[in-house]
Amino acid sequence: MPDDSGSGLSRRQVLAASGTGLLAATTAAQARAASGRLRPGPHGDGTPEQIHLTWGDDPARSVVVSWASAGQAARPRVRIGQRVIPAEERAYTDGLNGTTVWTYHARVHGLRPGATYGYAVTADNDGNSADPFSATFTSAPEGRAAFRFTSFGDLATPNTSWVLSYGQSAYAVGAVESFQPLFHLLNGGLCYAGLNPAAQPQVWRDFGNNNQASAANRPWMPVPGNHEIEFGNGPQGFASYLTRYALPHNGTPGLAGRWYSFRIGAVLFVALSADDVVYQDAGAFVAGPGPLAPAPSTGNPPIPAGTSLYVHGYSGGAQTRWLETTLATARRDASIDWIIAQMHQCACSSSLDGNGSDLGIREEWLPLFDRYEVDLVLCGHDHDYERSFPVRGFDIGAGTDAGTAAPADTRRPHPVTTVDSGVFDTSQGTVHLILGCGGTNANLDAYGLDAAGGLPRAKVFTRANRPVPAGTPGVYARPGADAVEDATWSARRDTSTGYGIAVFDVNPGTEAGGQTSITVTHYHAVGADPVNPATGQPGAPTDDYTVFETFTLIRPRSDGRRWHAKQSSAVVL
Numbered sequence: 001m002p003d004d005s006g007s008g009l010s011r012r013q014v015l016a017a018s019g020t021g022l023l024a025a026t027t028a029a030q031a032r033a034a035s036g037r038l039r040p041g042p043h044g045d046g047t048p049e050q051i052h053l054t055w056g057d058d059p060a061r062s063v064v065v066s067w068a069s070a071g072q073a074a075r076p077r078v079r080i081g082q083r084v085i086p087a088e089e090r091a092y093t094d095g096l097n098g099t100t101v102w103t104y105h106a107r108v109h110g111l112r113p114g115a116t117y118g119y120a121v122t123a124d125n126d127g128n129s130a131d132p133f134s135a136t137f138t139s140a141p142e143g144r145a146a147f148r149f150t151s152f153g154d155l156a157t158p159n160t161s162w163v164l165s166y167g168q169s170a171y172a173v174g175a176v177e178s179f180q181p182l183f184h185l186l187n188g189g190l191c192y193a194g195l196n197p198a199a200q201p202q203v204w205r206d207f208g209n210n211n212q213a214s215a216a217n218r219p220w221m222p223v224p225g226n227h228e229i230e231f232g233n234g235p236q237g238f239a240s241y242l243t244r245y246a247l248p249h250n251g252t253p254g255l256a257g258r259w260y261s262f263r264i265g266a267v268l269f270v271a272l273s274a275d276d277v278v279y280q281d282a283g284a285f286v287a288g289p290g291p292l293a294p295a296p297s298t299g300n301p302p303i304p305a306g307t308s309l310y311v312h313g314y315s316g317g318a319q320t321r322w323l324e325t326t327l328a329t330a331r332r333d334a335s336i337d338w339i340i341a342q343m344h345q346c347a348c349s350s351s352l353d354g355n356g357s358d359l360g361i362r363e364e365w366l367p368l369f370d371r372y373e374v375d376l377v378l379c380g381h382d383h384d385y386e387r388s389f390p391v392r393g394f395d396i397g398a399g400t401d402a403g404t405a406a407p408a409d410t411r412r413p414h415p416v417t418t419v420d421s422g423v424f425d426t427s428q429g430t431v432h433l434i435l436g437c438g439g440t441n442a443n444l445d446a447y448g449l450d451a452a453g454g455l456p457r458a459k460v461f462t463r464a465n466r467p468v469p470a471g472t473p474g475v476y477a478r479p480g481a482d483a484v485e486d487a488t489w490s491a492r493r494d495t496s497t498g499y500g501i502a503v504f505d506v507n508p509g510t511e512a513g514g515q516t517s518i519t520v521t522h523y524h525a526v527g528a529d530p531v532n533p534a535t536g537q538p539g540a541p542t543d544d545y546t547v548f549e550t551f552t553l554i555r556p557r558s559d560g561r562r563w564h565a566k567q568s569s570a571v572v573l
Helices: 011-018 022-034 168-179 197-215 239-244 318-331 359-364 366-371
Strands: 049-055 063-069 077-080 083-086 088-093 100-108 116-122 133-138 147-152 183-186 220-222 260-264 267-271 338-342 376-379 385-388 391-396 399-401 412-415 423-425 431-435 457-461 483-486 490-493 500-507 515-524 546-556 570-572
Touching: 049 133, 049 197, 049 220, 063 116, 077 100, 083 100, 088 239, 100 239, 147 168, 147 431, 168 197, 168 500, 197 220, 197 239, 220 267, 267 318, 318 338, 318 366, 359 366, 359 457, 366 391, 385 515, 385 546, 431 500
Parallel strands: 147 183, 183 220, 267 338, 338 376, 376 431, 391 570, 423 546
Antiparallel strands: 049 063, 063 100, 077 083, 077 116, 088 100, 116 133, 147 500, 260 267, 385 431, 385 490, 391 412, 399 483, 457 483, 500 515, 515 546
């Protein structure tokens, strides 16, 4: 199918009708970003910043308020009405520059479903204690209810001093606020601190302060990706991420926070750490020719050229076992209709300038998605927008080696339809969305040449691309994907810009056994690219997000349907 672009109703028109205030939110976010750092108050170093919300284990009754401060806070706490909730302290010392990061997490329980609450965050050494930070949030509804959520990944920061950061990051945060979702899904590729090794905590700080304009008002639910893997920061390099986010429990000792699930109404959301299963080696990496030398205060030795943090298999299969148990339990529950999976890396991406697809996800998790009728998979990693047809099972003999053109096993996902009707029954197949369109300066929306007949071509990692000598003494590189396939599963791709936001409106339906639906609208920011993909001319960050496409997912409600496990079968071409 040929590449697509589109336009439609301006989001400015939508905002005018709804009365929301994108520009004000965006301007505030940019003002903070322009300062480079948010300074503590004059009376101490416990002033809250980087304030953000996540759901608790029961989103209808619990939320977590999290923040950081430049120094250690004294008696950090959250006030809601007459309640005072003390915060748990988490800290770590960055393994490369030696900076100690102080974070705080107040777990708020006993909320009423679907209620709006005001809260304030402070500490005894809060420089703003006379007028502490305050905001509001709304708890999740209970039972089958309509709600809205939004999603993108690969956000970075508006501070262009950092590698991969770009001013569109501020507008992307403003866009979330303009649509007033109940919560936002952040699909990995958070701030790219690992690409700025001398300043990792500072990059995280800019990221958190930019996000606060939205994340202090509604939960932002993240997943870790390859750029959250940092040298010197924990067994898998996730210490920065895990210190900042307090996430629902997964019940796996020693691996908390890396994956989790939560339920809103009749929808189960499953957040996964795809670095555990992907073949692509894309975490922190020292290319050379010299070593990466941590600050002397850390006591850590230099990291030699050619070293990469490759954490494939780090859970020993625990995550996949947890995933199957979680999906099976959900599908046996007649009160759960939808299952939505969120991860960073992709099973279905045809971006040739980006990373493409990964066989590891196809082998480990797509059979489970088939068996338990996962409806929707949201990813980032490739900095663009792409939608698949519903897929189930896989085609054998569909891939070729990128170097030799010999047959390669890519387990190409099999589309159950190639008619782009705009309405898709996800009980028959899973739809994959690439939403790596937050705000980085490396848009990857150029898809390369299509194959004969107009089919997109996709590259696929089928084995680890570990560092190899690059031809210059002491310099290393990681090879690209080793296989290619015709992407018969690809339905729609945005070639006009790499930036956008997806908005999801859940309609639970009205009758037992009737139909439930999710309407998905993708808005894109045409002209925001650092280099316009159509003209090659420079673009500029913009707040003007317009409609690219709208489609609807449907499925029968589970309260009137006997469910049985499906098989992920091979299709012989």
